[in-house]
Amino acid sequence: MRERVVPGRTGGLISSGAADALWAALTADSTVPTASAVLACSPADAQAGYVLLGSRVVAMVKTTDGTWRVPEAEVRRAAAELNAVEMDDQDLIRIGPFRGASMKDRDEGTLMRWRQRISRELQELGGPGPAAHSEGGWTSHLAGIDWRRILVQQIRDRTQRSWWLPRAVVRLLDAAEHAETQWLQAAQARQTSTAAARPPSHQQVRPADSRQTGPDAPPARPRPYNGELQGQLYTVLSRKPGASRTAAGWMCAVCRTASAAVLDHCHEHGYVRAPVCQSCNTQERPDHLYSNDIRVAGRYTRLFDTDAADWLRHWHRCPGCRARTTLPLPHLAAWTAHVACRSLRPTHRDARSSRARKPCGVLRVSWTGSQNTPRSCLLTVTVDFCPSGEHRVLAQVPYREAAERFGTWLAEAAPDVAAAAGPDRLDGLPARFRPVIADTSSEGQALF
Incomplete structure (x- = not known):
């Protein structure tokens, strides 16, 4: 197959207009929607010497006539990486608005800060709709991705609105933001080393053994987490x-591919689990409809099936959960609905195939009581949005039974995690912070 000829090619470099056309053509069949005019007005500011295409930073070259040109090979690599991304438009992550988040002075420099940019544009332009340009130069795309075409707005009680994007796109934009930060830091470090190599004039010469610190220091590579925060209470650590x-x-x-952004902690026992990235932190968070009601979305397939060992190991970094060989109540409820009640979920004939069948509706699990009173805590698993109009209660499982089933399943799904868990030990657990067991009867204690 002959390679597509791109007008304006000069020694592997193409004009920004040709690069825009090439990007649009190569990503036309991508599951992630892209924009065509990417280099003409990029959120990363092409005049800074680079542009973001997907999760890749493409360095630009300024020619002798003062115009910027783009390496064609880099555009092709960025397009190939984007085309490999699989997007599930039902697996959504909330990206805003969040209470207490200030948009003031959050977009200095050329850093993308995509969450702040989306929030600012939606707030200024009145919500999602046709792409528009404001006086500040905001565009409808980020890193070449046309986010407006896949943004979902949900409205609750006719006043509270929230914005959601597919998880694959959130991970992609997080990777782009991280890549841009690393690129700028590396460029700054190169400038610093070049300036240091010049003969000193009015600047004081640093001692040879002095360590470079401060904003001009080379970026430190994130290190693997090896349990340095094990056993620390989040309330204590967060005050430091x-x-x-x-x-x-x-x-x-958890994923060990992205830089950590937050310290995930157990909300029942208060212990820090580990540093995680924004995507994994959002994936770990239960889909609460109400305080005692969660929807078991498709992402639980990853949490309890494909990547179960990694997530179980992460959850059991909490000494409280590990000692009791269980999970926090919302996670245990989701596991009960997704795994323990899997055989009870009805199926319907798939309209696309005469032989295939698909699970009925959407699973939801609610509970009465809490883990602090295990003998009175009851989990109710139901099916919402049944195609036949039914809203069926699949099972009612006592907390005691759910915890016992989970312990048995844990030994099969992640033997190393089960071996490190239990037996129940109260030594070292917080005495007052969110008491592990409020039910002091012998029956309640016997659960653990």
Whole structure:
């Protein structure tokens, strides 16, 4: 097959207009929608010497006539990486708005900060709709991705609105933001080293053994997490100076591919689990409809099936959950609906195939009581949005039974995690912070 001829090619470099056309042509069949005019007005500011295409930073070259040109090979690589991304438009992550988040002074420099940019544009332009340009130069795309075409707005009680994007796109934009940060830091480090190599004039010469610190220091590579925060209470650690930047020094302890952004912790026992990236932190969070009601979305297939060992190991980094060989109540409820009640879920004939069948509706699980009173806690698993109009109660499982089933399943699904868990030990667990067991009867204690 002959290679497509791109007008304006000069020694592997093409004009920005040709690069725009090439990007649009190569990503036309991508599951992630892309924009055509990417280099003409890029959120990464093409005049800074680079442009973001997907999760890749494409460095631009300024020719002798003062125009910017783009390496054609880099555009093709970025398009190939984007085309390999599989997007599930039903697996959504909330990206805003969040209470207390200020948009002021959050977009300095050329950093993409895609969450802030989306929130600012939607707030200024009145929500999702046709792409528009404001006076500040905001565009309908980020890193070449046309996010407006896949943004979902949900409205609750006619006043509260929230914005959602597919998880694959969130991970892609997070990777783009991280790549841009690393690229700018590396460029700054190169400039610093070049300036240091010049003969000193009015600047004081640094001692040879002095360590470079401060904003001009070369970027430190995130290190793997090896349990450095094990056994620490989140309420104590979060009060320490610089706690908000603590997680940035590690790689995500779950996916181990992205830089950590937050410290995930157990909301029942208060212990820090590990530093995780934004995507894994959102995936770990239960889909609460109400305080005692969650919807078991498709992402639980990954949490309890494909990547179960990694997630079980992560959850059991909490000493409280590990000692009791169980999960926090929302996660245990989701496991009960997704795994323990799997055989009870009815199926319907798939309209696309005469032989295939698909699970009925959407699973939902609610509970009465809490893990603090295990003998009175009851989990109710139901099916919502049944195609035949039924809203069926699949099962009602006592908390005691759910915990016992989980312990048996854990030994089969993740033997190493089960071996490190239990037996129940109260030594070292917080005495007052969110008491592990409020039910002091012998029956309640026997659960653990």
